[in-house]
Amino acid sequence: MSAEPHRRLQELRDLLHFHNHRYYVLDDPQISDAEYDRLLRELIVLESQHPELVTPDSPSQRVGGAPLEAFAPAAHTVPMLSLDNALSEEEFLAFDERTRRNLGAADDIDYMCEPKLDGLAVELVYERGVLVQGSTRGDGYVGEDVTLNIKTIKSIPLKLLHLHPQLLQVRGEVILGHREFEQLNRQRENQGEPLFANPRNAAAGSLRQLDPAVTATRPLNMFCYGVGGNQGLAFKSQAELLSLLGQMGLRVNPYIRTVRGARAVLAYHQEMAGRRESLPYDIDGIVVKVNEVALQEQLGAKTKSPRWAIAFKFPARQEVTQILDITVQVGRTGALTPVAVMAPVSVGGVLVSRATLHNQDEIDRKDIRIGDWVVIQRAGDVIPEVVTVVASRRSGVEKPFVLPEQCPVCGSHTVRPEGEAARRCINLACPAQIKERIYHFAGKRAMDIDGLGEKLVDQLVEKGLVKDVADLYFLTLEQLAALERMADKSAQNILEAIEASRRRSLDRLLFALGIRFVGEHVARVLIDAFHSLEELGNASRDALMQVHEIGPQVAESVSDFFTNEENRRIIARLRQGGVEMQPAQQRSSDQLQGLSFVFTGALTAFTREEAERLVVSLGGRATSSVSAKTSYVVAGEAAGSKLDKARQLGVHILTEEEFKEMVGL
Ligand code: IVH
Numbered sequence: 001m002s003a004e005p006h007r008r009l010q011e012l013r014d015l016l017h018f019h020n021h022r023y024y025v026l027d028d029p030q031i032s033d034a035e036y037d038r039l040l041r042e043l044i045v046l047e048s049q050h051p052e053l054v055t056p057d058s059p060s061q062r063v064g065g066a067p068l069e070a071f072a073p074a075a076h077t078v079p080m081l082s083l084d085n086a087l088s089e090e091e092f093l094a095f096d097e098r099t100r101r102n103l104g105a106a107d108d109i110d111y112m113c114e115p116k117l118d119g120l121a122v123e124l125v126y127e128r129g130v131l132v133q134g135s136t137r138g139d140g141y142v143g144e145d146v147t148l149n150i151k152t153i154k155s156i157p158l159k160l161l162h163l164h165p166q167l168l169q170v171r172g173e174v175i176l177g178h179r180e181f182e183q184l185n186r187q188r189e190n191q192g193e194p195l196f197a198n199p200r201n202a203a204a205g206s207l208r209q210l211d212p213a214v215t216a217t218r219p220l221n222m223f224c225y226g227v228g229g230n231q232g233l234a235f236k237s238q239a240e241l242l243s244l245l246g247q248m249g250l251r252v253n254p255y256i257r258t259v260r261g262a263r264a265v266l267a268y269h270q271e272m273a274g275r276r277e278s279l280p281y282d283i284d285g286i287v288v289k290v291n292e293v294a295l296q297e298q299l300g301a302k303t304k305s306p307r308w309a310i311a312f313k314f315p316a317r318q319e320v321t322q323i324l325d326i327t328v329q330v331g332r333t334g335a336l337t338p339v340a341v342m343a344p345v346s347v348g349g350v351l352v353s354r355a356t357l358h359n360q361d362e363i364d365r366k367d368i369r370i371g372d373w374v375v376i377q378r379a380g381d382v383i384p385e386v387v388t389v390v391a392s393r394r395s396g397v398e399k400p401f402v403l404p405e406q407c408p409v410c411g412s413h414t415v416r417p418e419g420e421a422a423r424r425c426i427n428l429a430c431p432a433q434i435k436e437r438i439y440h441f442a443g444k445r446a447m448d449i450d451g452l453g454e455k456l457v458d459q460l461v462e463k464g465l466v467k468d469v470a471d472l473y474f475l476t477l478e479q480l481a482a483l484e485r486m487a488d489k490s491a492q493n494i495l496e497a498i499e500a501s502r503r504r505s506l507d508r509l510l511f512a513l514g515i516r517f518v519g520e521h522v523a524r525v526l527i528d529a530f531h532s533l534e535e536l537g538n539a540s541r542d543a544l545m546q547v548h549e550i551g552p553q554v555a556e557s558v559s560d561f562f563t564n565e566e567n568r569r570i571i572a573r574l575r576q577g578g579v580e581m582q583p584a585q586q587r588s589s590d591q592l593q594g595l596s597f598v599f600t601g602a603l604t605a606f607t608r609e610e611a612e613r614l615v616v617s618l619g620g621r622a623t624s625s626v627s628a629k630t631s632y633v634v635a636g637e638a639a640g641s642k643l644d645k646a647r648q649l650g651v652h653i654l655t656e657e658e659f660k661e662m663v664g665l
Contacts, residue, residue, distance in 0.1 A: 005050050007590065009058075012043040016059040017159055017249075024155040025251045057130045057159040062151050065324040067211035071144035074135035076123060078228035080171065081140060082304055089266060090229035093290070095310045096262035099290065102299055102307065108261030110291040112238040113268045115255050116311050117223055118282035119175035122146070124156060124224075127647075129164030131157065136207065140304075149207050152216035165232030170250060172224035176203040177281045180219040195365075197375070198318075199282050224250040225287070237291045246662050247390065257293055265312070273314050285313035318377040319352075320390060321345040326357065326370055326401045328408045330432035333516075335422040336403055336414060338363060340374070340386060347378045355384040359421040360403045369398035374592045407432075415560050417516075417553070427566045428513070429468040435461050437514050441469045445520060445609065446512035447504050450497040451490070459483050469512075470570045472498055473577025502578045507581065513567075516557045521623075524616060525549050526558070529581040533571060553594035591663070592620030595631040598646070601639030603656050605665070618663060626651060634659045 019036055029036075036645070047054050054060065086092040119577060121137040134150025136143040137386040150156060153174065160168075176184070176637070181199040188195055196202035206218035224245050235241040239258045246252045259268055269286050276283055281472070290296050290308040299307040310420060320399050325341040337356060344353040357363050367384060368374065373393040378384040407414050407425035409432040416423045438457045442449035443461060449472070460466040465479055475498065480491035504512075508555040510533065511523035518526070529547045536558070544555035560568055575581055597610045597615045599622070606614070612622035626633055626645045633646035634654045646653055654662065 005046055006053060009046055009053050011149050012039055013058055015039055016043065017157065020154060021157060021161060021249045025249060054276055056063045063216055071146060073142050074100050074133060074145040075142050076228060079140050080121060080123060080137045081301060081306055083309055083663050084305045086310050086312045092312045093262055093546040103295060110258055110260050111265055112289045112291045113257050113265060114225055114287045115253055115272060115283040116285040116287045117173040117175055118200050118284045119173040120207065121171065122174050123228060124170045125394060126160055126168045126170065128166060129160040146207055148212040149209060152212055153220045153222055155251045156251040162247050167229055167231040168233055169228035170224050171226040171228055172222050174203055174207055174220055174222045175281050176220055179280060184218065222251060236293055238289050240290055240580055269312055276314060285311050315348055318375055319345045319347045319386065320373055323370055323374055328403060330407060330409045330425055334424040334426055334433050336425065338403060345382060347376060350378060352376065352378060352384045355386050358387060361421050363401060369400050371398035413567060417556055426560055426564055428570050429566050434468065438469055439465065440514045441512045446508055447501040449501045451494045468570050470573035470577055473579060503580050506581065506583065515561045517554045518558065522554055533581055590619035592618040596621040596623055598623055598626050598630050598633045598642060600633060600642035601636030603636040605656065605660065
């Protein structure tokens with residue numbers, strides 16, 4: 001055997017360990033992913049030519065091996081204790097007092113404060129710097145040997161970077177981040193597999209996989225917070241230990257902090273409680289540890305937990321309660337949302353009595369029934385949701401729930417568009433949706449009714465003056481002037497704005513109706529193809545799908561819309577109210593046929609909408625975001641990121657003058 005491959009292999013292992021640490025532990029890579037892959041491939045090829053040179057700490061050993069029949073037991077030479085809990089400030093202050101009394105200390109003591117990570121505890125055994133075993137906590141004395149699975153976790157070094165003590169048993173928490181958890185559950189949902197209730201269960205399930213190849217696909221992570229057996233690593237405090245662990249290439253939580261005295265711990269607790277919502281992983285409290293090792297030894301341990309540390313928990317965010325009823329809410333877009341009405345319970349300090357059940361699929365998947373006891377949770381400020389049913393508490397009288405086919409607000413028939421989870425009420429006049437529809441109808445890019453803001457719309461709807469968009473065209477000066485805080489002059493201005501809107505083009509009117517999937521561009525395409533609302537309303541789904549750019553989703557939505565009696569009535573009343581429904585003007589030419597434009601920055605000769613309409617009237621397309629397919633970006637005053645993007649993509653850039661020249665102005 002020549003010395004060459006031996007040396008190169010050592011070099012590659014060191015390089016890969018180094019870059020792995022930069023990427024997974026420090027979040028600060030120094031080389032590209034492609035370069036990393038090239039090094040790893042070189043290592044694997046070289047190892048396959050020299051199998052006798054493969055070492056247990058080689059980066060090639062992360063990918064697992066054959067599935068196991070069962071996990072072997074792994075004894076912890078130093079027991080993995082658990083922690084006592086403090087559930088309130090008083091309980092924590094009692095711990096501090098007890099601790100100082102036991103130490104005979106009159107003064108404040110130094111504490112290490114750490115986030116209490118909500119995952120599962122594991123032990124990593126390093127012999128002379130090389131990872132030889134990974135195990136779960138088990139009962140604290142004997143856990144399960146999950147070495148092959150542990151090795152697939154990229155933030156766990158297979159070899160320590162700097163110090164190589166004779167023996168070091170490192171302890172920490174294996175966790176799964178929120179994003180990773182949601183992605184895993186989405187994937188499981190697609191494959192019809194049962195979902196994990198929370199990230200901790202998902203982390204535990206992933207680590208306790210008999211097939212390490214499966215674990216390797218789960219993006220687990222680990223933060224280290226302590227040691228068990230130790231021969232060769234000297235430290236005087238928890239702070240020093242954590243710093244050493246970091247230097248050795250192990251991942252240590254960035255929010256750890258040494259503080260003096262109980263008051264400072266309370267402040268840290270409060271700070272972390274605030275941070276809890278925005279962290280990308282779950283924490284359920286903080287862990288407070290007496291910092292000095294000498295003091296820890298003086299305090300000692302009880303059977304199950306040390307006297308020098310305590311878990312100072314946050315209020316729980318999961319609770320169990322009973323579903324008393326399920327009601328249906330109609331959202332502003334017409335979506336029917338089932339909502340559980342529950343016996344009120346405090347979740348994380350907030351009284352909760354309602355939780356969204358999302359849609360029928362969700363109810364079926366979780367088999368949620370009226371009368372069920374359920375686990376609910378609140379994540380951040382969002383409305384709470386039902387995690388799972390406590391099936392063991394069923395008595396047999398629970399009632400299954402099915403969403404009604406009729407809208408509970410207006411009684412009209414609802415539809416469930418293909419491929420969508422939500423059932424919708426598509427009746428334009430449904431009061432639940434009416435305000436939102438009117439805001440949209442009056443909007444700048446739709447009928448552009450100046451002065452018809454949200455407050456006015458709210459008043460008009462609440463006073464019963466406007467029940468659908470057509471009613472706007474029958475409003476009188478007296479009615480408007482009688483509204484709160486409405487001067488005669490303003491009422492007059494609004495009537496004038498409504499008058500002006502009667503002459504908007506047909507494609508704007510179609511867009512203003514707020515049909516699902518019919519945005520500005522689709523509205524133009526449809527009016528180009530069918531010329532009038534009448535013709536469009538009579539078109540079959542097939543006829544609609546003949547039109548270039550119109551797919552089954554739009555076709556279904558448009559056809560459903562015009563089949564609804566109430567919608568037809570509203571269109572007839574819009575006509576009666578004087579809204580012009582003449583076919584769109586023929587294009588002045590096809591000068592810009594096939595070209596697409598993005599306008600950015602402030603233009604001087606026109607508003608952005610006017611410029612866009614000009615492009616469309618000349619046969620071109622106006623879009624809002626720049627891509628490689630954009631033909632021209634027209635840059636006005638103070639153009640920003642869109643202009644940068646155009647430069648990056650090499651899209652032609654025009655000044656406003658050049659654009660005017662191009663269109664012959
Ligand atoms: S120290 C003797 N530090 O909490 C010291 N534990 O309730 C024992 N945990 O089993 C552990 N974050 O799974 C410690 N920063 C942290 C922790 C932490 C989470 C978990 C760990 C332990 C449980 C005890």
